[in-house]
Amino acid sequence: MDYISKIRKMSYEELEKFARQIREYIIDVISQNGGHLASNLGTVDLTLALYRVFDPFEDYIIWDTGHQAYTHKLLTGRWELFPTIRKYNGLSGYTNIYESQADRFGAGHVGTSIAAALGIEQGLRLQGKEAHIVVVIGDGALTSGEALEALNQIKTLNSKIKIIINSNLMSISRNVGALSHFFDKLRTSKLYLEMKNLMKKTVTGNIEEELKKLKEAIKVSITGDDFFEALSIKHLGPVDGHNIKEMEEEFKRIKEYDYPVAVTVNTVKGKGFRISEGNPEKYHSAGKFDISSGTFIKTPGFISYSEAFGRTLVKLAEQDEKIVAITAAMKSGTGLEEFSEKFPDRFFDLGITEQTCATFAGGLTRVGLKPVFAVYSTFLQRSFDQLIHDIALQNLPVVFAIDRAGVVGEDGPTHHGVFDIAFLRMIPNIKIYAPCSVQDLADTLYTILKLPLTGPVAIRYPRDSEFGNFDEIYDKIKMIDLDSWEILNKGEKIAIVSTGTLTSRALNVAKENGWTLVFARNIKPIDEKVIDWVFKNHEYVFSLEEGVINGGFGESLNKYGKVYNLGISDEFVTHGSREKLLEVLRLDEEGLEEQIKSIIERRNLHENTNRIR
Secondary structure (H helix, E strand, O other): OOHHHHHHOOOHHHHHHHHHHHHHHHHHHHHHHOEEOHHHHOOHHHHHHHHHHOOOOOOEEEEOOOOOOHHHHHHHHHOOOHHHOOOOOOOOOOEOOOOOOOOOOOEOOOOOHHHHHHHHHHHHHHOOOOOOEEEEEEOOHHHOHHHHHHHOOOOOOOOOOEEEEEEOOEOOOEOOOHHHHHHHHHHHOHHHHHHHHHHHHHOOHHHHHHHHHHHHHHHHHHHOOOHHHHOOOEEEEEEEOOOHHHHHHHHHHHHOOOOOEEEEEEOOOOOOOHHHHHOOOOOOEEOOEOOOOOOEOOOOOEEEHHHHHHHHHHHHHHHOOOEEEEEOOOOOOOOOHHHHHHOHHHEEEOOOOHHHHHHHHHHHHOOOOEEEEEEEHHHHHHHHHHHHHHHHOOOOOOEEEEEOOEOOOOOOOOOOEOOHHHHHHOOOOOEEEOOOOHHHHHHHHHHHHHOOOOOOEEEEOOOOEEEOOHHHHHHOOOOOOOOOOEEEEOOOEEEEEEOHHHHHHHHHHHHHHOOEEEEOOEEEOOOHHHHHHHHHHEEEEEEEEEEEOOOOHHHHHHHHOOOEEEEEOOOOOOOOOHHHHHHHOOOOHHHHHHHHHHHHHHHHHHHHHHHHO
């Protein structure tokens, strides 16, 4: 169905009913599939108003991050497919250029939209083409470095870009920093809003433009100097993000502007679902939940790696006042909520600024503190230069707690943490650890922070959970030998050297087949004593990692002898449940066994063929 044409024919009363229908549909599907709930409920009315004015197939609408674009998907030909969102072979949870012509630029990371839009605009201009270029970006995304850099280029590029700022004072966690205070001030200035409404009631005829100028002057006088105006970007608003008529009027107006303009649109994250409105951070990225109560559907008795990390860190911080924690707007996701409550002076949320977080952590080490930067693997990629230049080059003892390492599941290729081993391994001075269990993660973190740190350390662990509870885990916590590999099963002829949580799967396979399994907690440095023993006593050696093979752990073993590398090949991994993706990648137990036996069979066949020749 052509929903764009349909919504343009609707009355405002019909649009409000349709908006409720969309919200009910999103809530129903996400309660079953999981997904980004609160952010998408907040942008339903905005999207309807925007697409009454701009055409997503003719114009270029760039949705920053992509996790606020579910209504966009519904209106651009994917209504019937929406129940497949985030499922294997179903719709992506983000904008995806392979999914629809209306998805003008794919995104899963924050802050890329303005730079992409400027590139599209300049490319069209060079080809003598014209189109309206519109960005929809959250106020939280505007704290990221790339977004700020792109804003700084708008005047230089003589851009006519239109920027819709979705201001809900939330990215994932509550926004921080000076820009956040600017939006808060603009958003909540009662005097400005009252005067704006008064002028709207009194404006008639030819004096409209003059009153508009007066309105903007009043806005600046009340809220202070305007950040966007200082960058030569006309700034309008705030507009009620749930008043379709008001937004449509503003969007029609800016559509004709021959210069860049930003419009602040005030929305409520989680709008239309009382439970998510009351706790938008909790329902930002929701798992399956019961609609009537909002209760997440979880298997009882399990503890996540994030929780185990966060609670262990709290216990250690109680004993050592030099321990501090850092996050890039991911307090809840990385398990740092309890830490932030118990040690507010030692907790730093610097917003969506991974580069700054890394260097900030380095600065803390220079005055004797022990910083732990908890960050998703996919977002750590943004700090690559800082890892090298600011941290490793100076051998600074920063602990990088790398959450969501490996296959993360439904969030898909923008969020899989499969590259960190490869890009960290080549950096001098850094040590890399990949625990095999929740207990091993607690033991590893405990040991690292109890011992004197001599340089940067990375601990990687997955988006996963195990049966158990934290009290039992902490009762068993102990110092471990971080730099020695463990022989978990002794066999003959065939050896698997495994790192991370795939080790438990490999152990079952090794025991069933009489193979050796070595657990390599330390990816770097390598335990040369054990690897030498492996090659001396086995005919076939396999490496196993939940990361890319190119540049990965397995490649570091090749100098010691012939190694068959098992991991993720040279491709981007799609979305689906974690278990389904491990099956597709042949990293589940059945797939591991099949891969190993197939490689041995091919090698034997090759050797026999050579003998016959």
